[in-house]
Amino acid sequence: MNRRRWLSGMAVAALGAALTACDKLTTSPGVQKTLARAEGLTRRAQRLVVDRKALAQEFAEHEISPDFRANGSTSPGDADYRALVAGGFADWRLVIDGLVERPLSLSLTQLRAEPARTQITRHDCVEGWSAIGKWSGARLGPLLDRAGLKEGARYLVFHCADTLDPNAPEGLGRYYESIDLIDAYHPQSILAYDMNGAPLGVPHGAPLRLRVERQLGYKHAKYVMRIEAVADLTGIGGGKGGFWEDRGYEWYAGI
Template sequence: MNAPVNRRGWLRAGLASAGALALGACDKITNSKQGVAFLQSAEGLTRRAQRLLVDRKALAREFTHADISSDFRPNGSIDPNDPDYVALKTKGFADYRLVIDGLVERPLSLSLADLRAQPSRTQITRHDCVEGWSSIAKWTGARLGPLLDKAGLKPSARYIVFHCGDTLEQTLDGTGQYYESIDLVDAYHPQTILAYAMNDQVLPVAHGAPLRLRVERQLGYKQAKYIMRIEAVADYAHLGRGNGGFWEDRGYEWYAGI
C-alpha cells in the first residue's frame, strides 16, 4: 500500500522542481504560441507520468466521521440565477432530468429517483481547492462508470463532458456557462460519483444541488456542480474555448490530478 504513495511523492517532487525552473521564464512562455504548446505538452507529460506511476484504480484517502469539516465553504457559483436552474429549484428539482448523450448507444434521461436507484457509493474525502484550502465531507452518489455502461459508450468516445446549470461569466460567445471534462480513466475510477447527498443530507444548493461530480483524485475546480447533462465526446476542442473546461479556458490546467 505504501509504494504508490512513495512514487507519488517522488513524482510531485520532480514536477515541483521542474515547475520552479520554469517560473522565471513564465511570461515569455505564455506570451507565445510555442510557449503555450510547450505548457500543454508538459501537462500531458504530467498526466502520463502519474498514470504510469500510480495505479489507475488507487483510491484517494478516505477519512472518518470525526474528520468531517465543521465548515465546508462553498465557492464558485453558490446560487445560480440562470432561468432554467431557478425553475428547477423552485419546484424542489421535481422536474429535474439528467441527460446522458453524445457518443453513446442508448441516450438516457434520468430523474433524481432514477439516479438514487443506480449503483452508488458513499465516501468521506478531502476537497483540495486550487486556492489553497481543503475541507472534508461525506458524499453519496451514483457511480459514474455503471451509468456510462448503461448508456453504452461508442468506441470513439474518449472524454466525458459535464454541462452545468450555472453561468459564471456573461460572454457574447456563450463561453461563460460552466462545463468540465475528464477522461475515461477518471470516469471509471471507483470513487468517481455523481453526488446527490452531502454529510447524510440532501445536497445543498451552495454545494451543487441537485447533482455534482466528485472525482476525488482531482483538484476542486474539476468537481463540477449543478450538472444538467453528461456528454460523451471524442475530443473537446469544439466546446467553450476548446480547452476542456470553464477554468481551463481561462488558463488552468486540464489535468488536475493529485
C-alpha cells in the same frame, strides 16, 4: 525621505515591469505549447507510477470539516435553474448522450436508485484550501455501461446550469468540465446528490455534482445537467476542456 520614496517607487516600477513581462511570457503561444506538453507528461507519469484504480485517501466521520467552503457559483441566477430550484428539482433530468448507444434521461429519484457509493474525502482547491466532506451518489461507471459508450468515445463533458461569466461571448460563459474515461471509471468517481448525510444544497451544487476524487476542486463540476460522451474536446466551449481551462488552467489536475 525623498531618497526613500524614490527607491520605493523604483522597486514598485521594477515589480510591475516583471509582472508584465511574466504575463506576456505565459500568454505567448510558444510557452503555452510547452506547458501543454508538460501537462501531458505529468498525466502520463502519474498514471505510470500510480495504479489507475488507486483510491484517494478516505477519512472517518469525526474528521469531516465543520465548515466546508462553497466556492465558485453558490446561487446561480440562470432562469431555468431558478425554476428547477423553485420546483424542488421535480422537473430536473440528468441527460447522458453523445457517443452512446442508449441515451438516458434520469430524474433525481431514478438516479438515487442506481448503484451508489458513499465516501469521506478531502476536497483540495487550487486556491490553496482543503476541506473534508462525506459524499453519496451514483457511481459513474455503471451509468456509462448502462448508456453504452460507442467505440469512438474518449471523454465525458459535464454541462452545468450555472453561468459563471455573464460577460463572456455567447456559449463561453456557462460552466463545463471534462474528464477522460480512465477517471470516469475510477471507483470513487460519483455523481453526488447527498453531502454529509443530507441532500446537496444549492451552494454546493444541487441537485447533482461530480466527485472525481483524484483531481483538484475545479474539476468537480456542480449543477450538472448533461453528460456528453465525445471523441475530442474541440468545438466545445473554448476547446480546452473546461471553463477554467479555457482561461489558462491545466486540463489534467491530478493529485
